[in-house]
Amino acid sequence: xxxxxxxxxxxxxxxxxxxxxxxxxxxxxxxxxxxxxxxxxxxxxxxxxxxxxxxxxxxxxxxxxxxxxxxxxxxxxxxxxxxxxxxxxxxxxxxxxxxxxxxxxxxxxxxxxxxxxxxxxxxxxxxxxxxxxxxxxxxxxxxxxxxxxxxxxxxxxxxxxxxxxxxxxxxxxxxxxxxxxxxxxxxxxxxxxxxxxxxxxxxxxxxxxxxxxxxxxxxxxxxxxxxxxxxxxxxxxxxxxxxxxxxxxxxxxxxxxxxxxxxxxxxxxxxxxxxxxxxxxxxxxxxxxxxxxxxxxxxxxxxxxxxxxxxxxxxxxxxxxxxxxxxxxxxxxxxxxxxxxxxxxxxxxxxxxxxxxxxxxxxxxxxxxxxxxxxxxxxxxxxxxxxxxxxxxxxxxxxxxxxxxxxxxxxxxxxxxxxxxxxxxxxxxxxxxxxxxxxxxxxxxxxxxxxxxxxxxxxxxxxxxxxxxxxxxxxxxxxxxxxxxxxxxxxxxxxxxxxxxxxxxxx
Numbered sequence: 001x002x003x004x005x006x007x008x009x010x011x012x013x014x015x016x017x018x019x020x021x022x023x024x025x026x027x028x029x030x031x032x033x034x035x036x037x038x039x040x041x042x043x044x045x046x047x048x049x050x051x052x053x054x055x056x057x058x059x060x061x062x063x064x065x066x067x068x069x070x071x072x073x074x075x076x077x078x079x080x081x082x083x084x085x086x087x088x089x090x091x092x093x094x095x096x097x098x099x100x101x102x103x104x105x106x107x108x109x110x111x112x113x114x115x116x117x118x119x120x121x122x123x124x125x126x127x128x129x130x131x132x133x134x135x136x137x138x139x140x141x142x143x144x145x146x147x148x149x150x151x152x153x154x155x156x157x158x159x160x161x162x163x164x165x166x167x168x169x170x171x172x173x174x175x176x177x178x179x180x181x182x183x184x185x186x187x188x189x190x191x192x193x194x195x196x197x198x199x200x201x202x203x204x205x206x207x208x209x210x211x212x213x214x215x216x217x218x219x220x221x222x223x224x225x226x227x228x229x230x231x232x233x234x235x236x237x238x239x240x241x242x243x244x245x246x247x248x249x250x251x252x253x254x255x256x257x258x259x260x261x262x263x264x265x266x267x268x269x270x271x272x273x274x275x276x277x278x279x280x281x282x283x284x285x286x287x288x289x290x291x292x293x294x295x296x297x298x299x300x301x302x303x304x305x306x307x308x309x310x311x312x313x314x315x316x317x318x319x320x321x322x323x324x325x326x327x328x329x330x331x332x333x334x335x336x337x338x339x340x341x342x343x344x345x346x347x348x349x350x351x352x353x354x355x356x357x358x359x360x361x362x363x364x365x366x367x368x369x370x371x372x373x374x375x376x377x378x379x380x381x382x383x384x385x386x387x388x389x390x391x392x393x394x395x396x397x398x399x400x401x402x403x404x405x406x407x408x409x410x411x412x413x414x415x416x417x418x419x420x421x422x423x424x425x426x427x428x429x430x431x432x433x434x435x436x437x438x439x440x441x442x443x444x445x446x447x448x449x450x451x452x453x454x455x456x457x458x459x460x461x462x463x464x465x466x467x468x469x470x471x472x473x474x475x476x477x478x479x480x481x482x483x484x485x486x487x488x489x490x491x492x493x494x495x496x497x498x499x500x501x502x503x504x505x506x507x
Contacts, residue, residue, distance in 0.1 A: 016409040029398065036206060053124075069376055073299035079253065086141040087264050096146060097136065099194045104129040106173070107150050107266040110166050111211070126212035127152045132236035134279050135494045137243065138250070139257040145198035149233055152203065154473045158229065162203040166190075180411055184483045185418070187232050194435045196230045198346040220342075235339060239280060243287045246320055248294035256301045257286045267362050269389040271438035272348070275355030275424055280347055280446040284337050285309060288318055299370075299378075306366035314356075319344070332340040333361065350421045354433040389437055390500045393456030397427070397434070397465070400443060402450040403491040409449045413440075415484060429463030441504055454503065466493040 009502050081087065088096075118125075131296050133147035134140040150162065164491035167190060179192035190201040207216045207225045214222055218241070223234065237475045245255045259284045285422035290296075296304065310448050312318070317327055317336040317489035327346035328338065333349035334356040351359070369383045389396075401416055403409035420436070427434045435456040457465075471493060478493070479485045 001275070010350065020139065066491060070297050070299055072376060073378055074297045076377055077259070077302065079300055080384075081255065081258060084262060086258050087284065088140065088142045092142055095195065096140075096197065099130060099146060099197050099199065100129060100148065102175070103148060103199070104109065104193065106169060107152075107166070108212075109233065110161075110169055111153065111156070111167065113169075114153070114161050118155055124210050125153050125155065125309060126210050127156070128212035130215065130217060130307070131236050132240045133262070134257070134283070136237075136240045137254065137257065137283060139261070140281075141258070141261070145200055146194075147200050147202075147236060149202045149204050149237060151211050151215045152205055154207050154208050155209070158205060159183075159204050163188075163190070178407070179411070182411075183483065189224045204230040206230075214338075220402070229302070235341070235345070236280065238341040239284070239339045243283060246287060246291045246340065248291065252296075252298055252301060253286060253290045255298050256290060256305070257283055259298075260286055260304055262307065263384055265438075266384045266386050268389070268435070268437055268439075269359060271361060271436075272350055273420055274438050275350045275421060276438070277353045278347070280339070281335075281337050281349075284320060284347070285318060287340075288320055293322065303367075303370040304421065306363055306370050307322040308362035310360070310435040312366040314360075317346070339503045343379060350424075352421065352434075353428055354359065354422045354424065354435065357433070358435050387437075389435070389454070389456050390503055394457065394460070394499065395433065396498050396500075396503065397455040397457055397467075398496045399453040400450055400494045401453075401491065402446060402448040402494075404448060406449045408487075408490055409451065412487050413451050415487055416478060416493065419474070419477045423470075423474045425474055427457070430465065431456040431459065431463045432465065433460055443504075452504075454498075457497075465497060467497060471495045 059498065066438065080197070107127045107129050113126050114127075115123060115125035128151050130151060131147060135146050150166070150388070152162065163183055167179065167181060170179055170190070170192060173194075175195045177193045177196075179190060181190050182188060187202060189203075190332050192201070193197055204215075204226065206214055207220065223231070223238075226234070261270065261279070264277050264282060271277045272280075272281075278459045284488065285305065289301055289308060293301060293304055309318075314330055315334055315339050317332070317334055320340040321323060321338075321344065323342065323344050325338045325346060333346065334351050334353070335349065337347045337349070339345045339347055342408060366383065370378060372378075401413050403412045416468040424434055424436065435458075437454050437456065441452040441454065443450055468470050475488070475493070
């Protein structure tokens, strides 16, 4: 994917109020003119008295230098991102397009089979596939999965037609592998690989027969009639549509979001289940900056992201729209982010006190590195450097998840990770701040397939952790239903406290 570098220096072309942001019909009014921010202009000598002839010349030279610095930083940022392997090749883009197209064909055939099961009386039955997340926003990377929704008619049930009939049709396809269902999740889905491309496949049941035609109209009255699970599955699609309507420049938004996702992964902040950002959080925060600074360059948008949210008065919610969300600071997330849809809803969040403190620390670090006006360029490799866990922490909680078979391990890891927030809160209640590394290791000294997590620990009190009692307490949340009890009979969890010399190389 080629980037357009010609727009990168547009932020400082003229010192005049910004043009109003193009908003959705239900969006907020245009924002007021944006005052200068740190890093937007270079510091210079004090201007002479207004009567002197050379005063305008000094001011123009000052802005010209600032513009050149902004252009140089934007070009170097784009070059760094292009060389970081986060931009998919044209072949990878075509491959994803073909996966979505083939899935749509399968779903259309599935709808016909569902109609035949009803003895043909529903001959107008249709279904379709919608995408959301980073793929639909055009900000995905080579390793990103595809978030897709199967939109089916009222006669196609979730439990039978989706998880049994459609699953059987997918299993019969040679392109599909590693398919497993997650039926007990808050948002039920099937996860599989299609031509080695990971797909998260959700289901939405519409109260109509012709689902394909109905969903493309996106009638709010129709959407309000769907059930709870279907409504949650449609959240990603509705948020994406609203974000796209609010953006003044889609290209710059995509670049900014790719930068933020790379930064979050490198600094250990990109895992929702471990108390950090999910993709939707970063997308909304990026859209917030882009919508309020429509003429800013790529470099300036990236700097403004850190400037804005390192100084944000949390827990005040971040909201793209003017429509207020029901907010109670005592019952809300530490970093509340409102999804831009109607009625307004908060993004699901697993952030805890420990992970919130790390996010704030990394935002402040990013602000310090991107707003240093003394440097003509920025050391991007240093800003995106991997977080130094082994140097920062003296103790680690080592969590090993193991199972007899690789397929069982995948289900087991996903189930346990969905309960990790309980473990984080337990550690904090014991006076231990925790920084969970999202990366997954493998211990090759263990015979069974396994995944190892390493969490940095900081003791705020003299309390010592007993891993046996910690595991016993955590297992209560893991086996709190039939699914967890069944998985636990074949799989295992072990915990121990280790020091940096005991860590695997590369951590």
